Amino acid sequence: MRREGFTAEGLRWYIDYYCRDGYGAGIEQVSAWAGIHYFAGRKERAANAESHTQLTWPEGNGRLVKLLQPYSQQETLTGALAYQVQLQEGTVWVDYYDVRTYTTKRMIADRCMMATLQFITQCLLGAVPAPAFTYSPWTVDNITLSHIPESTGQAISWDNVFYQHPSLGYVCAQHQLLTQQPPEPAVVTYYLPLDQLDPVACRKHALQLAPTHWVQLITDELEKVHPGIHQVIQEINIWIWGHGMIRSIPGFISWAARMEAQQSKGDRIFLPILI
Known part of the structure; x- marks a missing residue:
């Protein structure tokens, strides 16, 4: 990006954010081809809807599973x-x-x-x-609150992003409920990629930390966006997972190991x- 003259701070943050979201690693580690694919592969086109239209259900993709079950139950x-x-x-x-x-x-x-x-x-x-197939660790944390307090920035939406913060922000886990009023208690899911070190070192370090460390880290960040939020937190469930996407580093797409696999x-x- 620097070589091609794309140096705007906001743009670099935006691309870095989505690489960390999509691959569990930032633009300093992710292949340029993989970074471009993240955006180029997401331009939807429908015959009867705008490209930004979203199709979803209260139970998410579970609805598709239920609808397919009658046709495949025997198999x-x-x-x-x-x-x-x-x-x-x-x-x-x-x-x-x-x-x-x-x-x-x-x-x-x-x-x-x-x-x-x-x-x-x-x-x-x-x-x-x-070794070409590595997965970055990240924490996926479900936070139960009596309610979601007011924020210092934009109004609450489904995906809530914090500009220039280490985490990816959080999503409202109940966003698919067809209700006029926000549910109480509310549940949000917070995401933090662990990409400061190589994946193995990050994973080992993360597993050694006490739950209180993660609670402090999460609440400290949320407090900057939602002052007083720690007072309405009822429960935090912390999970350290491997990212679902392969960490696509430079050369990965053309590596013989990928072709062989x-x-x-x-x-x-x-x-x-x-x-």
Whole structure:
């Protein structure tokens, strides 16, 4: 961006924010191609709606699941935890744990498509995950409040962003409820990418910190935007997760490891890359 003359502070913050949101790392670490894709891949076009129109339901994508269930119920297996996938005798063996009967079972199939994250895919196949596939840690924290107090900036919306702050801000977790008045108690979900060090070091450091550290960090930041908010907080649930997207560093898109991971196994096991 600097080389091409894009030096405005607000623009750099905006691009950095969305790279941290989408990949768990800022513009100093993320591939330029991945950064461009984040924006270029989001321009929707509909036949009967404006590009900014949002389609959602109170239960989120759970509604789509419910609507699809009648058509796939006979072919859907729930309560089954797969732990190994292998090629055997020209077929695919999927070993899984049945949580209802507390037993391990095997499904034998002609073909298998693994719609799983790379580190899960490689574990199921008994392979060592390639170092190219790294996931940044971040904290995802649900905060229950008696109500959401007034803010010092804009009015409350679904996605609330703090300019030039370390976190990504928070979303109102009940934004899909079809009510005229804000629900009480209110629940907001706060996001903080842990991208100061390499992912492994950040993860280890984060797991060593006491819950009180995270509570202090979260409330200190929220207090700057919502003065007095600590007085209306009823509960904070703190989770340290791996980001759902691969940390797309320079060279990742053309790396041989990515190409190899995309190859099917014996034309029986298919492995789409979930970036």
